[in-house]
Amino acid sequence: MPLYFLxxxxxxxxxxxxxYELSGLDMAVQEAxxxxxxxxxxxxxxxxxxxxxxxxxxxxxxxxxxxxxxxxIRFL
Amino acid sequence: MAGExxxxxxxxxxxxxxxxxxxxxxxxxxxxxxxxxxxDIPMAYNHILNSLLPDDFALIQLGLETVQLPLQRxxxxxxxxxxxxxxxxxxxxSVVATAGAVRSIEVGVIGKExxxxxxxxxxxxxxxxxxxxxxxxxxxxITVSNLRQAMxxxxxxxxTLLLYAHTLVLQVSYTALASGRYQLEERLAxxxxxxxxxxxxxxxxxxxxxxAVMLGTRxxxxxxxxxxxxxxxxxxxxxxxxxxIDRVALEDASNGSYGAPxxxxxxxxxxxxxxxxxxxxxxxxxxxxxx
Numbered sequence: 001m002p003l004y005f006l007x008x009x010x011x012x013x014x015x016x017x018x019x020y021e022l023s024g025l026d027m028a029v030q031e032a033x034x035x036x037x038x039x040x041x042x043x044x045x046x047x048x049x050x051x052x053x054x055x056x057x058x059x060x061x062x063x064x065x066x067x068x069x070x071x072x073i074r075f076l
Numbered sequence: 077m078a079g080e081x082x083x084x085x086x087x088x089x090x091x092x093x094x095x096x097x098x099x100x101x102x103x104x105x106x107x108x109x110x111x112x113x114x115x116d117i118p119m120a121y122n123h124i125l126n127s128l129l130p131d132d133f134a135l136i137q138l139g140l141e142t143v144q145l146p147l148q149r150x151x152x153x154x155x156x157x158x159x160x161x162x163x164x165x166x167x168x169x170s171v172v173a174t175a176g177a178v179r180s181i182e183v184g185v186i187g188k189e190x191x192x193x194x195x196x197x198x199x200x201x202x203x204x205x206x207x208x209x210x211x212x213x214x215x216x217x218i219t220v221s222n223l224r225q226a227m228x229x230x231x232x233x234x235x236t237l238l239l240y241a242h243t244l245v246l247q248v249s250y251t252a253l254a255s256g257r258y259q260l261e262e263r264l265a266x267x268x269x270x271x272x273x274x275x276x277x278x279x280x281x282x283x284x285x286x287x288a289v290m291l292g293t294r295x296x297x298x299x300x301x302x303x304x305x306x307x308x309x310x311x312x313x314x315x316x317x318x319x320x321i322d323r324v325a326l327e328d329a330s331n332g333s334y335g336a337p338x339x340x341x342x343x344x345x346x347x348x349x350x351x352x353x354x355x356x357x358x359x360x361x362x363x364x365x366x367x
Binding site: 008014017018020034035039053055 | 259260261283284285293294295296297299300303315
């Protein structure tokens, strides 16, 4: 199975050092979306802002395949 | 003290009650030539075993077997009978409650301060948790039947082990408190402190993926929370390891979710890092149990 990396981008980039073995890009984007919702939920509860944060999905060569922006999460 | 099991060998005449750990310390202090002779006393580096009364230790000593526990080794399986208790001497065991493949969360951790087999200790025959090694280590293993027989013979042994069961239940109840009323970063701080208490040195060897499983969250959230602690200079991150630089700040970051069960453990079992405390506790509990 291909390996995907979910890097966190805010002011800088926090690299995913471990990667995810997933069946395809769809699954990787879904993991990023669910991760983004959890981060946003935690931020809302603790009163922090994470609107500038995004999760980038890359392949094992570091090529960016997709971006999930936290500000795009629909919750209202 | 990693490596092969150690033995004290020699003709030793002892007056009064002395457990193996204080005996070894006494020998070391007086620069006795430890290592020759005919008497073998297996050494334990588990805090419960070390705090047993000498007679109680003698009762289970022959049943104790030193075993190496590699990463991910399962010590208990959900729905299966528990075969043995493990008194950990190093490494970290994780007690996980699970409902299917995607819903699981760690409810307790056990290291050199404790033992596995809570259900069997309380009299049940099987486990409803998964218990496995989160960090490789070593343990003294004893079969359930051997330890139960000894517990029937000695009320002080039984009392000590039930006291430990109480502290583990307390830890699990604080995990419930943390899971329900604390944010991810606070829970992460609590978990790192518990792992640090059981680690050798300042580094916790663990992947972000297993941290996510233990905290019942997705790894992206763990990465953000770890990064936040790193930005504040509390920890440093490297491949496969989290090094705690500022323990006091980490305790602050746990926001009170860490500490109460640990304090209760120290009250009942003494502080592992202060050996004199350990010996004092032993005397105190021996006299209070009316022996």
